[in-house]
Amino acid sequence: MGIFYYLLVSLLYVLAIPVLLYLGFKKKYKYSIPARFFLKNNPKFKNDDLWIHACSLGEVVSLVPIIDKLKKHEIDISVITQTGYDRAREIKDCEIRYLPFEVFLPFWIKKHKTLVVVEAELWPMLFVVSKLRGIKTILINARISDNSYRGYKKFSWFYQWIFAHIDKVFAQSEIDKQRLISLGAKSVEVFGNIKNSSVPTISKQYSKPNKRVIVMASSHEGEEELILKNLKLKKNDILIVVPRHPERFKTIYKLLLNFTKSKKLSLAKLSEKDDFKQDVILCDKMGELINLYAICDIVLLCGSFVDGVGGHNPIECAYFNTKIISGPFIFNQKTLFLTVANIEIIEAKDLNTIDFDEFKNSYIKETGKMEKLLNEIEGKEL
Secondary structure, eight states: OHHHHHHHHHHHHHHHHHHHHHHTTSGGGTTHHHHHHHOTTOOOOSOOSEEEEOOSHHHHHHHHHHHHTTTTSOEEEEESSHHHHHHHTTSTTEEEEEOOOGGGHHHHOOOOSEEEEETTOOOHHHHHHHHHTTOEEEEEEEOOOHHHHHHHHHTHHHHHHHHTTOOEEEESSHHHHHHHHHTTOOSEEEOOOGGGGOOOOOSSOOOOOSSEEEEEEEEOTTHHHHHHHHOOOOTTEEEEEEESSGGGHHHHHHHHHHHHHHHTOOEEETTTOOSOOSSEEEOOSTTOHHHHHTTOSEEEEOSSSSTTSOOOOOHHHHTTTOEEEEOSOOTTSHHHHHTEESEEEOOGGGTTTOOGGGSOOOEEOOOOOHHHHHHHHHTOOO
């Protein structure tokens, strides 16, 4: 099975080379594609203790509390995305690499004591080669959404092969545990979501405006227009729009120009003004969402008002006890939503009829069992 899979991905890699070379010139992939698919400036790790792999920014952030408690170890971190890499580099005393594409892993992976993989990063060669090197493999924060489970079951034989190379699995919920076991996972334990244990770090302290601050958080294509069409702003409101993807900043600014002109409201970019004196503000800077949660009253948690994304993490804003309004499409975040009290689920069309003042502030209801996880990673007997 392993040889057949390796030959297949090798063929796909050769066929994809022209596309990868083209994408490598795009700013978004300027460093990640050369590193992952051509090993540019991406050597093997030097250490042989703990190796932690995450995909992108959100997963890296969620790992910080765990890494802080493992500082007596030499820790290597691999990622997939540029934003994940940039955030991981802020973690002191860790080696950071991009995870190479699977064709390179048999020659790139060196022996570590333990490999910890976060969530759905089920790259087969990552686990197969690690086990061949004698590495203990752990999957944490594991979850399978409703939509994903239907697809996973069709290829259950494939996932049984992957899970045969994973020693321990920490699932987010009992439902996730049963789904993982049905796909061949062994030694599965319900832990909860590690993001519950993350304490948001404020990088810039803003002064709270003497107004009601509404943050449209991590919005996707189609959501801004849909929400603006239905949202009723009061005279004492400030609306801050935070698009999920920076490449959409210019498009959203044009949309907000038209919106504010029609409503006779003032507009500014956060990169140019951060005094919060305008009615509507476009957050056109990365890494500001936590800072804005700290001064806001209401969060419109996006990725949930249009179908396809599946919602975003409510833990970060709940940490600041904001009022949280979400759309109904949260299939990727159901477990996290269960850990936060007082989230209001509303369709975008109903935003113009509700009174935010009637809603209660959110708070986090439960946390993960950190000590058990740390003992497993460190190989300690309970």
